[in-house]
Structures are given as C-alpha cells and as structure tokens.
Amino acid sequence: MVTTAVQVGSLSLKNPVLAASGTFGFGREMAQYQDLSRLGGICSKGLTLRPRAGNPPPRVAETSCGMLNSVGLQNPGLDVFLRDELPFMRQQGCAVIVNVAGHSTDEYCEMCRRLDQTPVDAIELNLSCPNVREGCMLIGSDARQIESLIRQVKQETRKPVWAKLTPNVTSIGDMALAAQRGGADAIVLINTLLGLAIDYRTRRPILGNNTGGLSGPAIKPVALRMVAEVSQMVDLPLIGVGGIMNGQDAIEFLIAGASAIEIGTASLIRPTACTDILEEMTALAQADGVTDLAEYRGTLRLWGY
Amino acid sequence: MTCDHPIEHLVTVRSSRRLNSQTTVLTLEAPLIAATAAPGQFVNLSCDHFLRRPIGIMAVLRHEGLVELGIRVVGDGTRELAQKRPGDQLSVLGPLGHGFRLEGLQRVITVGGGSGVFPLFFVQQVCRERGIDALAVCGYRSIDESILRDEYAGLGCQTLFAADAGDLDVAGHAADALKQLLCQLPPVPQTAVLTCGPRPMMQAVAALARDYQLPCQVSLEERMACGIGVCLVCACQVREADGATGYQRCCVDGPVFDAEVVVW
The missing domain is CATH 3.40.50.80 (Nucleotide-binding domain of ferredoxin-NADP reductase (FNR) module)
Structure with missing residues (x-):
C-alpha cells in the first residue's frame, strides 16, 4: 500500500491529484465517466463575478505536443455557480477549489468575500489567464499588484488562498516572492504560455482571439523548471501543473518540489486521465519501494557546479 | 459511484474502403458504440497528433457490432486516419453529442x-x-x-x-x-x-x-478538443430562450441544433 494523502498548507487532500481549472468544467460531465471521490480535488472552471460569454471561435488550435486555447473565461458567473454547481461539486467527495478571476481588485475581493461563507476548501486566484483583456495576467505579471491583491483578498476570507501564476513573466521567482509577501497560502505553477498559430494560406491567426494559451506536454519542461526554481525561493507549498500526461510526469513535479499536481489538457484527450494518473503514480511508487507519495517532494538532486 | 458508461474504447479497424482521393469509409469493431449510437452523433478518434479528431457516425451494423465512419481528408490527422488498415487499433471516445431528433416525425x-x-x-x-x-x-x-x-x-x-x-x-x-x-x-x-x-x-x-x-x-461543425463538454473551445453562437445570443458547446449541446436558434 502506498500512502497518498498530502497536505497543502492547512488543507488535507486524500491524494495529490487535482483536476485543473478549465479542463474539468464543474465535474458534471466527468462524473459520468469516473468516480470523482477518487480525486484529491477539483479546481472549478474560472469564475467571474458576472456571467461571461467568452471569446469568438475558433478557440482551439493544435500545436506540436499541445494546443492553444482562447476560451476567454466563458462561465455562468458566481451566483449561478453557487446556486447550481457548488452543491453538486460538494457532493463528489473530493476537495473543491474555486478558481476566481476578476477584472479588478474589487472584483477579486467581492468574490472571495462571498466564497468565505460557502463550503469551498480553497480559492485559487487566477492571476494568469492570457485570454482576457482585464485583470488576470495583467495583474499576475506585476509583482507589486500580485502582492497588493493577495493582501487585500486575504482580508476578505479565511479560506486558503492559492495564487495561480502566469509563466509569461521575466522572473517567476519575483512573482512567487510577491505572492508569499502578500500572504498566499500556496502557489500554483503554471498557467498557459501565450502563443500564436497562423494559417499560412489566409495569413490570419487560427484563433478568433488572435492569440491563445499554450498547454500540453510542450510546456512541461517550462513548468518543471519554474516549480524547481520557485521551490528554492519560497516557503509555501507549491502545486505543479503543465503538460502532465502520465504518472511519471506527475512524480517529476513532486520531485521538483510540488506538494500536489493538477491535470489539465490530458483530461481533454482522455476523460479518465486524473484517476488513471493517480493509479500510475501509486504503481510507480510501489515499484520504487516508496511507501508515501509525499516522500518524493523536493527530492530533486541538482548537479553541483 | 461507479463508471456507469465507459467512454473510451480501444477498437480494431475491420475494413477500409476508399471512395475517392479525399474520402474513405472506415469500419470499426465497436459493439458498445454500435449498440447505443444515434444518428447525428459522433466519435472522437485518436491519431498520431495531439488532439483527437471528431468524426460523424455514418452507419451502424448493430448485430455485427460494427460502426462505419466517413472520413474526409482535411489535414494530417484525418489523412492518417484515412490510411488505417484492417487490424489497426485506435482509441475512440463515443458515441458523443446530441444527434438528430426523429421522435414524432412522419x-x-x-x-x-x-x-x-x-x-x-x-x-x-x-x-x-x-x-x-x-x-x-x-x-x-x-x-x-x-x-x-x-x-x-x-x-x-x-x-x-x-x-x-x-x-x-x-x-x-x-x-x-x-x-x-x-x-x-x-x-x-x-x-x-x-x-x-x-x-x-x-x-x-x-x-x-x-x-x-x-x-x-x-x-454544426466547430474546431473541437475534448468532445465531452468540459473545455468550451467548440463554441457555437446561438439565440437563447430570452432572445439574447450566447455560446453553446457544439460537442454536447449539439452538434445538432434547431435551425431557429442558430446565429448564422
């Protein structure tokens, strides 16, 4: 038997596998195909205060080893989520993490204030969506704004606040340190990389929004590097995400320093990816003689020079 | 809760029939899909490229457990699918989507x-x-x-x-x-x-x-990824009940829509 339970700050998870925001809806569709109580948790689709229609199609372009998306935070808004989706998520027997995206500090604060009164386990601040014009990545690429936003949000809620950071910055370490100073309870690394796909015949971008966020195995090395780098710089728990397709990928993130991992694009290829990857992780651990998945955390042995 | 309907099937190609330079009919041994598929539904097929390829179901032979797919070559992924040979295996999600509604029609x-x-x-x-x-x-x-x-x-x-x-x-x-x-x-x-x-x-x-x-x-047709309604990339613009326009998912809200709601 392999022990799978992990701690992310004050939050206990039955295992380190979380479904990443925007690739799992609110769990309803996925519950048809697997037992969601086997997951560590689900990060909701990114929510905004008011409903959001999202960007014009096309919203997806395939790339080598991945894909670009430009969904643009299409979501029913916080009210509808609280009324129609949260009760369902809460019943699934795994942790519920709500991904929150705002246009402004006020919006983030209002959403966190309202979520404080609900049975969610943690709030994941989306400081990183590359597909909207306001908030999100604009805030998330400025260390001062990250710190200030998290400090204000923390006044509004006692829930654990996770900062999901964007890789589209010069120094991910500076952003992580800012999140730590602001009082974040954990840091989620990484959201998608901003990219462009062109149709050479029409000389137009393939995506209706022109640019989009790159995800999938193509970004795994970037994500691993950022997790490893940030783990040397901050004292907060890290959640690794970016191109995890199998159990080995997931364990690599734990070794790099992550306490938990999120599975995103893999779920779009294989609906049961999250539960499959958890099984693969425990099988690999068993084969390695590792009795507790948490033993992998932060065991990266860098070369000395 | 148990997995009440498996969505992913590893299936074998029974035969391949080329109709012309751009089009091939693949016959798959997929009894679970054949048993439940309705007209207008589709399957999402694995190929050597990253994303799956959504393909409409052309016919089913329920007793033989066979599913026929018409594949038009539009890019590298569909070209590869059109070149599949008897005995080849591929992962298939399906049947997916809301098909045509025939109830009550004469x-x-x-x-x-x-x-x-x-x-x-x-x-x-x-x-x-x-x-x-x-x-x-x-x-x-x-x-x-x-x-x-x-x-x-x-x-x-x-x-x-x-x-x-x-x-x-x-x-x-x-x-x-x-x-x-x-x-x-x-x-x-x-x-x-x-x-x-x-x-x-x-x-x-x-x-x-x-x-x-x-x-x-x-x-309707739109560029798709998951095919099961979670990623929201296959947005189709439709008129909602209140008259406002919004996006619905081609993969699960469609692909078949009433023409009256479609924003052309």
Whole structure:
C-alpha cells in the first residue's frame, strides 16, 4: 500500500491529484465517466463575478505536443455557480477549489468575500489567464499588484488562498516572492504560455482571439523548471501543473518540489486521465519501494557546479 | 459511484474502403458504440497528433457490432486516419453529442452537402428501421466528387443528387434541389428537414425550410478538443430562450441544433 494523502498548507487532500481549472468544467460531465471521490480535488472552471460569454471561435488550435486555447473565461458567473454547481461539486467527495478571476481588485475581493461563507476548501486566484483583456495576467505579471491583491483578498476570507501564476513573466521567482509577501497560502505553477498559430494560406491567426494559451506536454519542461526554481525561493507549498500526461510526469513535479499536481489538457484527450494518473503514480511508487507519495517532494538532486 | 458508461474504447479497424482521393469509409469493431449510437452523433478518434479528431457516425451494423465512419481528408490527422488498415487499433471516445431528433416525425427530408451526406446516411438508415417516410437530397461539387450515391440508392428512398458542375440530377446546390423537391411534394404533417454540410448550404436549406414552414435541424461543425463538454473551445453562437445570443458547446449541446436558434 502506498500512502497518498498530502497536505497543502492547512488543507488535507486524500491524494495529490487535482483536476485543473478549465479542463474539468464543474465535474458534471466527468462524473459520468469516473468516480470523482477518487480525486484529491477539483479546481472549478474560472469564475467571474458576472456571467461571461467568452471569446469568438475558433478557440482551439493544435500545436506540436499541445494546443492553444482562447476560451476567454466563458462561465455562468458566481451566483449561478453557487446556486447550481457548488452543491453538486460538494457532493463528489473530493476537495473543491474555486478558481476566481476578476477584472479588478474589487472584483477579486467581492468574490472571495462571498466564497468565505460557502463550503469551498480553497480559492485559487487566477492571476494568469492570457485570454482576457482585464485583470488576470495583467495583474499576475506585476509583482507589486500580485502582492497588493493577495493582501487585500486575504482580508476578505479565511479560506486558503492559492495564487495561480502566469509563466509569461521575466522572473517567476519575483512573482512567487510577491505572492508569499502578500500572504498566499500556496502557489500554483503554471498557467498557459501565450502563443500564436497562423494559417499560412489566409495569413490570419487560427484563433478568433488572435492569440491563445499554450498547454500540453510542450510546456512541461517550462513548468518543471519554474516549480524547481520557485521551490528554492519560497516557503509555501507549491502545486505543479503543465503538460502532465502520465504518472511519471506527475512524480517529476513532486520531485521538483510540488506538494500536489493538477491535470489539465490530458483530461481533454482522455476523460479518465486524473484517476488513471493517480493509479500510475501509486504503481510507480510501489515499484520504487516508496511507501508515501509525499516522500518524493523536493527530492530533486541538482548537479553541483 | 461507479463508471456507469465507459467512454473510451480501444477498437480494431475491420475494413477500409476508399471512395475517392479525399474520402474513405472506415469500419470499426465497436459493439458498445454500435449498440447505443444515434444518428447525428459522433466519435472522437485518436491519431498520431495531439488532439483527437471528431468524426460523424455514418452507419451502424448493430448485430455485427460494427460502426462505419466517413472520413474526409482535411489535414494530417484525418489523412492518417484515412490510411488505417484492417487490424489497426485506435482509441475512440463515443458515441458523443446530441444527434438528430426523429421522435414524432412522419416524414424526414435529409439534405447533405459533400461529406455532410455521411451522418445523414445514418438518419436514413434509422428512418427505414422505424418506418418513417424519408427522402434525401445529396449535393456535390461534381459527379467525380460524389460519394455514397449507390448506398443512398440502395436504401430505396427517393433521392435527388445535385452537382454544382451540372453532371447529376439537378444542376446547382443541394438547396436548389431541395426547392425542386418541395415544389412537387404533397405536404405531410410532421415533416422535418435535417441538414449537414457546408455552413452556407445549411443556411440556405434552413431559410428554405422556413419558407415552407418546416422545422429544420442542422448539424454544426466547430474546431473541437475534448468532445465531452468540459473545455468550451467548440463554441457555437446561438439565440437563447430570452432572445439574447450566447455560446453553446457544439460537442454536447449539439452538434445538432434547431435551425431557429442558430446565429448564422
């Protein structure tokens, strides 16, 4: 038997596998195909205060080893989520993490204030969506704004606040340190990389929004590097995400320093990816003689020079 | 909760039949899909590229557990799928999506353009099983690019073939042929027009159906990823009940929509 339970700050998870925001809806569709109580948790689709229609199609372009998306935070808004989706998520027997995206500090604060009164386990601040014009990545690429936003949000809620950071910055370490100073309870690394796909015949971008966020195995090395780098710089728990397709990928993130991992694009290829990857992780651990998945955390042995 | 319906199937290619340089029919040994698939639904097929490829179901042979797919080569992924050989295996998600609604209909007129004739062939197959009066219009660019003519003829339903090049029954688009058909056809209550093909063609078909006060169902196409409703990339613009426009998911809210709600 392999022990799978992990701690992310004050939050206990039955295992380190979380479904990443925007690739799992609110769990309803996925519950048809697997037992969601086997997951560590689900990060909701990114929510905004008011409903959001999202960007014009096309919203997806395939790339080598991945894909670009430009969904643009299409979501029913916080009210509808609280009324129609949260009760369902809460019943699934795994942790519920709500991904929150705002246009402004006020919006983030209002959403966190309202979520404080609900049975969610943690709030994941989306400081990183590359597909909207306001908030999100604009805030998330400025260390001062990250710190200030998290400090204000923390006044509004006692829930654990996770900062999901964007890789589209010069120094991910500076952003992580800012999140730590602001009082974040954990840091989620990484959201998608901003990219462009062109149709050479029409000389137009393939995506209706022109640019989009790159995800999938193509970004795994970037994500691993950022997790490893940030783990040397901050004292907060890290959640690794970016191109995890199998159990080995997931364990690599734990070794790099992550306490938990999120599975995103893999779920779009294989609906049961999250539960499959958890099984693969425990099988690999068993084969390695590792009795507790948490033993992998932060065991990266860098070369000395 | 247990997994009450498996979604991913590892299936074997039974046979492959090339119709022309751009089009191939693959027959898959997929009994679970064959048992439950409805016309207008699709499957999401693995290939060597990152994303799966959504392909409409052309027909099922329930007793043999076989599923037929019409594949039109539009890029590298579909080219690879069209080159699959008997014995090859592939991962298939499905059946997926909301298909055509045939309940309560007494007569169905299918109007397909190009590879749109594939999913409508499944409609015709089911109409025959259920004793629904069915007629078909199939439109192509030319006789050389025409597909499934023998198969449609073999169904025994009245079928009108149209070609832009003028070398089939009707010279012009599928919508032109539909007009010709509707002019001659004595009205039958509970008639519906079901269409699949290029968007401008479906728009013309929907307008014509409206003129004749016939309900029309259209099968939309959009770039897709998951096919199961979680990623929200296959957004189709529709008119909601309150009159406002919004996006719905082609993969699970569609791919078949009432023509009345589609924002063309």
